[in-house]
Amino acid sequence: MAAEWMHKHGQIFLRYSIAAVFIWLGALKPLGISPVNDLITNTVFWLPSSIFIPFLGYWEVLIGVCLIFxxxxxxxxxxLFLQLFGTVLPLFLVPEVCFTQFPYGLTLEGQYIMKNFVLLSAAIVVGGGLSKQSPQYAE
Incomplete structure (x- = not known):
């Protein structure tokens, strides 16, 4: 019985929780209060952070809003898939910020980046529901 309920409602809960993460964390960037703004500035050093960080934040909020509908x-x-490719850049461009001991000792920033693999997997699960015609994938 619990498994049936989870199967029926899991997709929509997953969508809404991913949406909440993107809206919340995205909104922090243009407000200038995201703890990753410095990491972004140091990683994407070829673009002005005063333009790129708000752009990225609005992009993330847009992802979240689109996930709701x-x-x-x-x-x-x-x-989301385009955005997530960019999130792994610090692992390659500023590894000294992401690792205490390469390749397994992660800093807090490195852990923040690694959680994106969970978001990617969750997005794949949500995307897998697009081909389903059963009612559990509809609102």
Whole structure:
């Protein structure tokens, strides 16, 4: 019985929780209060952070909003996959900020980046529901 309930409601809870993460963490960036703003500035040093960080924040909020509305899921997932590729850049461009001991000792920033693999996997699960025609994937 619990498994049936989870199967029926899991997709929508997953979508809404990913949306909340993107809206919340994205909104912090243009407000200038995100703890990763310095990491972004040091990673994407070729773009002015005063423009790029708010742009990235609005992009993330847009991902979250699109996740809420099922007709916009394909847009959300496309934007999300593009955004997540950028989130791993610090691992390669500023590894001294991400690792206490390469390749396994992660700093707090490195852990923040690694959690994106969970978001990516969750997005794949949500995207897998797009091809389903059963009612548990609809609102």
């Amino acid at each position: 099922r007709p916009l899921l394909r847009v959300a997932l496309s934007l």
